[in-house]
Amino acid sequence: MTDTNDPTLVSWVESAHDPATDFPIQNLPFGVFRRAGTTEMPRVGVAIGDQILDLCACLGESLFDELQESPVALACASPSLNTLMSLGRPHWTMLRRQVSRVLRAGGSPSRYDRDRAARILVPQAEAELFVPAEIGDYSDFYASVSHATNVGSMFRPDAPLLPNYKWVPIGYHGRASSIVASGTPVRRPTGQRKGANDDAPVVGPSRSLDYELELGAFVGPGTPLGARIPIDEAESHLFGLALLNDWSARDLQAWEYQPLGPFLAKSFATTVSPWVVTLEALEPFRVPARTRAAGDPQPLPYLTSVIDQARGGYDITVEAWLRTARMREADAPAVRLSQGAFADMYWTVAQLLTHHASNGCNMRPGDLLGSGTISGDARDARGCLLELTWRGAEPVALPGGETRAFLEDGDEVILRAHCAREGTARIGFGECRGVVTAAV
Amino acid sequence: MTDTNDPTLVSWVESAHDPATDFPIQNLPFGVFRRAGTTEMPRVGVAIGDQILDLCACLGESLFDELQESPVALACASPSLNTLMSLGRPHWTMLRRQVSRVLRAGGSPSRYDRDRAARILVPQAEAELFVPAEIGDYSDFYASVSHATNVGSMFRPDAPLLPNYKWVPIGYHGRASSIVASGTPVRRPTGQRKGANDDAPVVGPSRSLDYELELGAFVGPGTPLGARIPIDEAESHLFGLALLNDWSARDLQAWEYQPLGPFLAKSFATTVSPWVVTLEALEPFRVPARTRAAGDPQPLPYLTSVIDQARGGYDITVEAWLRTARMREADAPAVRLSQGAFADMYWTVAQLLTHHASNGCNMRPGDLLGSGTISGDARDARGCLLELTWRGAEPVALPGGETRAFLEDGDEVILRAHCAREGTARIGFGECRGVVTAAV
Numbered sequence: 001m002t003d004t005n006d007p008t009l010v011s012w013v014e015s016a017h018d019p020a021t022d023f024p025i026q027n028l029p030f031g032v033f034r035r036a037g038t039t040e041m042p043r044v045g046v047a048i049g050d051q052i053l054d055l056c057a058c059l060g061e062s063l064f065d066e067l068q069e070s071p072v073a074l075a076c077a078s079p080s081l082n083t084l085m086s087l088g089r090p091h092w093t094m095l096r097r098q099v100s101r102v103l104r105a106g107g108s109p110s111r112y113d114r115d116r117a118a119r120i121l122v123p124q125a126e127a128e129l130f131v132p133a134e135i136g137d138y139s140d141f142y143a144s145v146s147h148a149t150n151v152g153s154m155f156r157p158d159a160p161l162l163p164n165y166k167w168v169p170i171g172y173h174g175r176a177s178s179i180v181a182s183g184t185p186v187r188r189p190t191g192q193r194k195g196a197n198d199d200a201p202v203v204g205p206s207r208s209l210d211y212e213l214e215l216g217a218f219v220g221p222g223t224p225l226g227a228r229i230p231i232d233e234a235e236s237h238l239f240g241l242a243l244l245n246d247w248s249a250r251d252l253q254a255w256e257y258q259p260l261g262p263f264l265a266k267s268f269a270t271t272v273s274p275w276v277v278t279l280e281a282l283e284p285f286r287v288p289a290r291t292r293a294a295g296d297p298q299p300l301p302y303l304t305s306v307i308d309q310a311r312g313g314y315d316i317t318v319e320a321w322l323r324t325a326r327m328r329e330a331d332a333p334a335v336r337l338s339q340g341a342f343a344d345m346y347w348t349v350a351q352l353l354t355h356h357a358s359n360g361c362n363m364r365p366g367d368l369l370g371s372g373t374i375s376g377d378a379r380d381a382r383g384c385l386l387e388l389t390w391r392g393a394e395p396v397a398l399p400g401g402e403t404r405a406f407l408e409d410g411d412e413v414i415l416r417a418h419c420a421r422e423g424t425a426r427i428g429f430g431e432c433r434g435v436v437t438a439a440v
Numbered sequence: 441m442t443d444t445n446d447p448t449l450v451s452w453v454e455s456a457h458d459p460a461t462d463f464p465i466q467n468l469p470f471g472v473f474r475r476a477g478t479t480e481m482p483r484v485g486v487a488i489g490d491q492i493l494d495l496c497a498c499l500g501e502s503l504f505d506e507l508q509e510s511p512v513a514l515a516c517a518s519p520s521l522n523t524l525m526s527l528g529r530p531h532w533t534m535l536r537r538q539v540s541r542v543l544r545a546g547g548s549p550s551r552y553d554r555d556r557a558a559r560i561l562v563p564q565a566e567a568e569l570f571v572p573a574e575i576g577d578y579s580d581f582y583a584s585v586s587h588a589t590n591v592g593s594m595f596r597p598d599a600p601l602l603p604n605y606k607w608v609p610i611g612y613h614g615r616a617s618s619i620v621a622s623g624t625p626v627r628r629p630t631g632q633r634k635g636a637n638d639d640a641p642v643v644g645p646s647r648s649l650d651y652e653l654e655l656g657a658f659v660g661p662g663t664p665l666g667a668r669i670p671i672d673e674a675e676s677h678l679f680g681l682a683l684l685n686d687w688s689a690r691d692l693q694a695w696e697y698q699p700l701g702p703f704l705a706k707s708f709a710t711t712v713s714p715w716v717v718t719l720e721a722l723e724p725f726r727v728p729a730r731t732r733a734a735g736d737p738q739p740l741p742y743l744t745s746v747i748d749q750a751r752g753g754y755d756i757t758v759e760a761w762l763r764t765a766r767m768r769e770a771d772a773p774a775v776r777l778s779q780g781a782f783a784d785m786y787w788t789v790a791q792l793l794t795h796h797a798s799n800g801c802n803m804r805p806g807d808l809l810g811s812g813t814i815s816g817d818a819r820d821a822r823g824c825l826l827e828l829t830w831r832g833a834e835p836v837a838l839p840g841g842e843t844r845a846f847l848e849d850g851d852e853v854i855l856r857a858h859c860a861r862e863g864t865a866r867i868g869f870g871e872c873r874g875v876v877t878a879a880v
Contacts, residue, residue, distance in 0.1 A: 261701020
């Protein structure tokens with residue numbers, strides 16, 4: 001842990017003191033933004049309270065003196081986080097320290113001119129936020145054993161949890177082109193579905209549109225083809241985490257997924273949140289990896305390390321919220337559908353990355369690894385409607401008399417996550433939002 | 441068909457007359473190259489006989505007068521084919537016509553100075569050839585019903601061909617980062633495997649390394665998120681075809697693939713051939729789509745069109761060849777393992793693309809759609825060792841007394857394809873090569 005995590009740190013940006021803010025000075029997540037309504041080149045910023053510190057402008061104002069000659073300067077002037085991600089942890093840490101000093105109240109060296117910094121703050125409400133990196137490859141895992149068990153028991157009642165689950169961090173390749181920024185409307189997909197008693201499939205708008213509450217890990221420097229990533233080096237390749245909604249059409253999925261896995265049921269859209277919370281910011285919230293139950297196998301040696309067992313988990317609370325069109329009209333607030341714990345995942349983030357590279361698959365800066373739906377054993381910890389409503393059989397009751405088996409047009413899904421712990425500053429992930437629009 | 445397909449056309453490049461060449465003047469495939477051993481910027485070229493016409497240099501020499509002011513000029517100076525692919529068929533056709541005129545013997549307008557063009561030819565033997573496009577997303581299908589039936593009967597004897605196969609063009613998302621150029625050595629992957637009678641999986645180098653004989657289609661202009669591609673417009677989005685070897689570790693695949701499909705069994709390497717044969721060049725080889733057998737369902741309306749049924753197939757012969765280390769030492773030639781027909785595929789290329797975009801998934805220039813292994817009903821038409829040796833049970837006998845159940849270190853796999861038809865010029869795809877190297 002570095003001094004940037006010190007819970008007593010205070011920023012001169014007033015909104016960063018709001019106890020409800022996701023972005024106190026201890027967080028400092030990175031994103032890519034521009035002033036809304038302009039055609040400015042997108043650039044790198046850090047969220048602080050309800051503002052954004054424009055890192056490119058900080059360099060212009062010489063607020064980061066130590067970085068002027070560093071590759072970090074180029075990275076800050078880039079329209080995506082890929083360059084920064086490629087540089088590696090020593091550079092990330094140095095930049096984080098500089099940003100923290102610029103934003104710190106009192107005692108800062110005089111050269112960190114608060115007035116100059118204040119002039120280049122951009123209110124988040126006036127910014128357009130982008131997918132934070134160019135994502136070359138997006139892989140999605142299935143790391144919640146509660147989710148795998150629930151879904152498995154619906155699709156394969158005779159074999160809910162397959163024999164490989166507790167040995168292999170199961171994952172699949174996702175579609176990178178259709179990853180969209182938070183706030184982008186999500187069009188209901190059309191596709192083939194076939195009921196168990198139907199003779200033939202029909203084509204039409206999905207009737208079982210769902211969200212999936214996930215976190216995604218962005219890869220840092222990456223590896224060349226043929227290299228592996230030892231489990232204890234995995235973190236040096238991980239830049240940070242963001243929220244991820246892996247929208248899913250369950251009816252399309254059930255019909256198409258055998259034998260090669262989900263395809264069109266997922267590839268119509270995946271929403272990612274704009275702010276990437278770095279592993280440095282998450283340092284105070286590290287917890288042991290999930291303990292194996294009696295009878296569960298210990299992970300194979302390439303997936304095992306004392307360090308990862310001791311602190312490979314992250315104590316992150318994740319939440320899915322829903323606001324229907326009728327709720328918006330009635331000015332009613334969103335309602336929480338689930339609250340889960342990322343620490344419950346069967347595999348750690350390091351295990352996911354190490355497994356992914358174990359066959360020599362190369363990793364590139366900005367590659368995204370989704371966790372899979374984050375569910376717990378409790379009903380209100382189920383991270384998608386498929387599980388919450390048990391495939392639609394037990395619809396969720398909403399305020400105002402509405403119910404939902406699956407998503408309807410006009411529904412807005414809002415994912416949130418935060419870390420809170422006695423003696424530390426609460427940090428959050430912002431939001432990952434999307435409104436469902438009608439099929440074409 | 442345009443005059444560029446005229447079988448009577450003759451080039452002044454002598455090697456283009458060799459009856460065995462893949463690259464007569466009627467072919468004109470596009471690729472990206474530079475002089476071997478240099479650090480020149482890769483640039484766009486066209487294969488002709490055993491030479492490459494440097495399109496960027498053609499512009500410098502004003503050999504393409506009509507194109508100087510066109511976006512095609514920028515595309516030719518690009519280090520990948522993506523820009524050219526993004527422009528669309530009218531531009532592709534115009535460029536093809538210009539290249540054909542520059543390379544044509546006799547009767548060419550005097551401004552197409554043969555001496556100037558001859559000076560800028562680069563021998564293929566002196567060129568380094570690259571993956572022809574930056575591939576944003578790589579999707580792989582499963583379009584050979586013979587392959588699906590053979591593989592299915594090994595992995596799922598009780599249900600070889602799943603109920604969705606004849607309705608849904610089954611596919612999955614592949615890994616884009618590990619697509620490599622022809623000639624790149626392929627490292628044997630390490631991973632988990634588990635025998636049916638083993639209590640636990642073990643980790644080690646794959647013992648069932650295989651190739652897959654495929655063709656890949658490169659996407660042209662592409663579509664925005666939410667758009668679909670009507671079947672009769674699919675071809676306007678397809679630039680051309682190349683050879684593809686989707687290397688597969690069958691032991692890893694058998695253990696990991698349920699329920700989300702192949703992952704590490706495929707993501708360690710995929711080899712693509714350097715020359716992309718355009719749909720224009722393939723025009724004389726169009727054939728009807730595969731006829732549905734009695735009892736097979738007709739494709740759903742979005743996958744059906746009179747035109748696609750009448751000419752959605754391509755009469756392309758595909759071949760897999762093997763040369764072991766011992767054969768190289770003995771200076772023995774490669775041996776052919778299989779010969780199959782692309783026209784046998786259950787789904788046309790247009791059906792694959794239309795299906796892929798039917799849920800609104802966006803397509804970008806340079807996206808790659810693999811056909812899946814091209815197999816036929818005959819034993820010698822099986823496009824991978826898994827099928828040829830029936831999961832290793834019936835090893836293939838090689839000259840010199842060697843046998844192969846799966847690939848061994850030092851084995852070189854060479855994929856080839858060609859089109860030949862009475863009254864047309866024979867055209868070929870060049871080669872897609874890779875030597876297996878030992879696991880780390």
